[in-house]
Amino acid sequence: MLSIKNLTVSIENKQILKGLNLEINKGEVHAIMGPNGTGKSTLANIIAGKNIYTIEEGTIDYMGKNLMEMEVDERANEGIFLSFQYPVEIPGVSMVNFMRTAINEQRQYHGKDPLSAAEFLQKMEEKKKLVEIHSKLTNRSVNEGFSGGEKKKNEIFQMAMLEPALAILDETDSGLDIDALRVVANGVNKLRNENNAFIVITHYQRLLDYIIPDFVHVLFEGKIVKSGGKELALELEQKGYEWLNQPSK
Amino acid sequence: MQTTQKSIKERIIHYVENHSGEILQNDPPEMAQLRRKAFQLFKTQGIPGRNLESWKNTDIQSILDQEYHFSPEPESRKINVETFFHCNIPDLDTLMVTTLNGYYIYRHSPLKKHPNGVIIGSLAEAKKQYPQLVDENYGKCAIDTIDGMISLNTALANDGVFVYVPDNVEMKEAIQIVHINHNEERLLTNVRNLIVVGKNSSLTLVHCDDSYTKQAAFINSLTEIIVKQNAVVDHYKLQNLNNNTTLINQVFFSQFADSRVHSVAMTLNGGLIRNYAHTRFHEPGAEANVLGLYLVDKTQNVDNQVYINHTAPNCTSNELFKGLIDDQAKAIFNGHIKVHRNAQKTIAYQNNKNLLLTDKARIVAKPFLEIYADDVKCSHGATVGQLDNDALFYLMSRGISKESARMLLMYAFAAEVINEIKIDVLRNQIDDMVKKRLHGELDICETCVLHCQNREREITFPIDMSKI
Numbered sequence: 001m002l003s004i005k006n007l008t009v010s011i012e013n014k015q016i017l018k019g020l021n022l023e024i025n026k027g028e029v030h031a032i033m034g035p036n037g038t039g040k041s042t043l044a045n046i047i048a049g050k051n052i053y054t055i056e057e058g059t060i061d062y063m064g065k066n067l068m069e070m071e072v073d074e075r076a077n078e079g080i081f082l083s084f085q086y087p088v089e090i091p092g093v094s095m096v097n098f099m100r101t102a103i104n105e106q107r108q109y110h111g112k113d114p115l116s117a118a119e120f121l122q123k124m125e126e127k128k129k130l131v132e133i134h135s136k137l138t139n140r141s142v143n144e145g146f147s148g149g150e151k152k153k154n155e156i157f158q159m160a161m162l163e164p165a166l167a168i169l170d171e172t173d174s175g176l177d178i179d180a181l182r183v184v185a186n187g188v189n190k191l192r193n194e195n196n197a198f199i200v201i202t203h204y205q206r207l208l209d210y211i212i213p214d215f216v217h218v219l220f221e222g223k224i225v226k227s228g229g230k231e232l233a234l235e236l237e238q239k240g241y242e243w244l245n246q247p248s249k
Numbered sequence: 250m251q252t253t254q255k256s257i258k259e260r261i262i263h264y265v266e267n268h269s270g271e272i273l274q275n276d277p278p279e280m281a282q283l284r285r286k287a288f289q290l291f292k293t294q295g296i297p298g299r300n301l302e303s304w305k306n307t308d309i310q311s312i313l314d315q316e317y318h319f320s321p322e323p324e325s326r327k328i329n330v331e332t333f334f335h336c337n338i339p340d341l342d343t344l345m346v347t348t349l350n351g352y353y354i355y356r357h358s359p360l361k362k363h364p365n366g367v368i369i370g371s372l373a374e375a376k377k378q379y380p381q382l383v384d385e386n387y388g389k390c391a392i393d394t395i396d397g398m399i400s401l402n403t404a405l406a407n408d409g410v411f412v413y414v415p416d417n418v419e420m421k422e423a424i425q426i427v428h429i430n431h432n433e434e435r436l437l438t439n440v441r442n443l444i445v446v447g448k449n450s451s452l453t454l455v456h457c458d459d460s461y462t463k464q465a466a467f468i469n470s471l472t473e474i475i476v477k478q479n480a481v482v483d484h485y486k487l488q489n490l491n492n493n494t495t496l497i498n499q500v501f502f503s504q505f506a507d508s509r510v511h512s513v514a515m516t517l518n519g520g521l522i523r524n525y526a527h528t529r530f531h532e533p534g535a536e537a538n539v540l541g542l543y544l545v546d547k548t549q550n551v552d553n554q555v556y557i558n559h560t561a562p563n564c565t566s567n568e569l570f571k572g573l574i575d576d577q578a579k580a581i582f583n584g585h586i587k588v589h590r591n592a593q594k595t596i597a598y599q600n601n602k603n604l605l606l607t608d609k610a611r612i613v614a615k616p617f618l619e620i621y622a623d624d625v626k627c628s629h630g631a632t633v634g635q636l637d638n639d640a641l642f643y644l645m646s647r648g649i650s651k652e653s654a655r656m657l658l659m660y661a662f663a664a665e666v667i668n669e670i671k672i673d674v675l676r677n678q679i680d681d682m683v684k685k686r687l688h689g690e691l692d693i694c695e696t697c698v699l700h701c702q703n704r705e706r707e708i709t710f711p712i713d714m715s716k717i
Binding site (some may be wrong): 051081 | 640643646648649658662665
């Protein structure tokens with residue numbers, strides 16, 4: 001589904017990713033762990049299409065297409081979804097109109113008729129239950145005045161609405177209390193199936209108790225330095241990231 | 250420059266001196282006196298130049314350098330305005346009154362007294378029929394010494410709309426004043442409106458400025474609105490003029506104890522528009538919300554000047570002006586709040602927010618507080634920015650096209666002011682117009698500022714804003 005080869009990326013002449021390789025197939029959940037500042041969010045943003053980076057080298061192939069040539073909205077309509085580490089507040093744009101616009105633009109992209117108001121509302125109610133969102137939240141402006149937990153739930157809600165093929169969760173667990181973490185993780189688990197894939201970016205093993213990954217990768221200084229099964233996360237939890245320095249030296 | 254200013258000023262002086270009999274013919278004594286004084290004042294002031302602080306960024310002298318004709322009085326005032334102008338916002342229930350090139354026109358009668366005592370009609374006619382009422386109120390808000398446009402209006406304006414709401418009357422129907430410029434040659438129009446709202450009364454006023462032809466015009470409009478004790482006035486100003494037209498729109502509010510004014514100015518099109526809003530609190534407990542939205546593009550200019558004069562204690566003023574400035578358009582915001590020494594417990598907020606959509610769009614913002622009292626709550630601020638790139642990315646990352654995302658953000662920016670329109674049908678209409686305007690679809694309206702007649706097709710917008 002997603003094949004990243006030798007990805008080298010810089011921002012303002014500072015190299016962040018230095019020859020990263022990653023292969024993701026449908027039905028898989030990949031966790032990416034690593035200390036601060038190693039390029040985890042950069043990787044997420046690049047896949048979603050944020051254009052503040054310079055791609056120096058490498059390729060990203062997504063379902064047989066060159067991802068680099070696709071606009072942000074096109075990527076989304078092809079099934080890529082980023083759950084933001086810091087969801088953006090957009091005063092004046094209501095959640096309802098935002099989601100309805102997004103859904104209908106996606107449908108239009110795939111040559112489908114727009115959802116009627118009733119169909120849309122029904123879908124929204126259904127997905128709200130999935131992430132235990134209370135009705136009032138969707139009547140407000142996008143993320144405006146939402147608590148940290150509400151913002152993250154809202155990301156998962158949007159994911160549920162858009163039903164992406166590849167979802168990237170960028171530190172969705174940061175700032176969540178244990179109840180919210182459980183809700184978010186449950187939401188992800190219910191959406192998980194053999195046709196989609198997830199990239200879960202996190203600092204902590206805690207989230208991976210709830211979302212069980214198939215693979216764990218350690219991103220360190222712009223490269224994936226170690227990959228393994230879910231047990232790698234536990235090892236990292238015990239040893240920290242410091243020991244990773246040694247094998248490379 | 251010198252010679253051009255001289256020439257327009259000279260021409261005006263020449264005109265007034267040769268037509269003084271005509272100009273003064275209907276004036277009650279006090280008003281005639283006021284007019285003579287204003288004319289003398291204009292002779293020294295002239296057309297305001299860029300040497301004046303408040304005109305520093307708006308050059309009207311070069312515009313007036315061209316040949317302008319003084320608006321002639323129409324041969325007949327009995328014009329059925331509907332023959333060339335039609336406004337039918339669905340369900341907008343207004344009493345519509347019209348001025349054509351500065352003169353009140355009507356189908357049946359120039360001035361009408363309604364059963365509830367409300368008088369609506371021509372100011373020139375009111376001078377004849379109710380000289381005392383006019384004399385008592387006319388020229389009491391406008392301050393001729395401010396600049397030459399105001400004194401010029403006092404000296405020259407012959408007609409406009411007169412509205413008198415006696416004490417204790419709640420006007421349910423909104424009054425809609427439509428100023429139309431319909432001219433074959435380049436006209437210089439002075440129009441003057443006088444609105445008096447009595448104690449405990451309420452009035453909603455919709456004030457539209459519209460041009461009917463593409464010909465250039467210079468409109469110098471002045472409206473005095475007297476809001477007596479505990480009265481409530483909602484005031485909406487809509488401007489959708491052709492791009493050759495210059496409009497100087499001056500509104501003076503005089504507010505007495507516990508009165509409330511809610512004023513929203515919507516500038517959607519126009520060559521050069523200057524809105525001067527002046528509010529004076531004479532007595533305690535009054536409140537004014539002064540809001541504005543300006544959407545300008547191409548080479549349009551919009552200049553918003555707001556002066557709020559807190560001369561009495563315990564009054565509240567709230568200003569919010571927002572602008573979307575596209576292409577090479579230019580906007581000016583000059584907000585001045587003055588709090589006098591005795592105006593304790595004043596609350597005054599002022600906010601100006603602008604989005605510049607291109608590198609060449611310009612805004613000159615000058616928020617300004619002048620405070621002499623020591624127990625007040627005042628704040629001011631101005632922001633200038635571009636569309637938020639993070640918000641754009643966020644919207645697009647959900648599959649929304651760049652164009653729709655931009656539209657959504659611009660609309661959201663404007664909606665804060667649009668939502669302050671309390672008349673539902675008017676708000677919906679403006680909402681549609683703003684959406685069209687953001688699409689670049691709304692050119693000068695063929696018929697009316699409210700773009701009503703051309704609604705044969707529904708206004709399409711990629712985002713369904715209807716509340717569901």
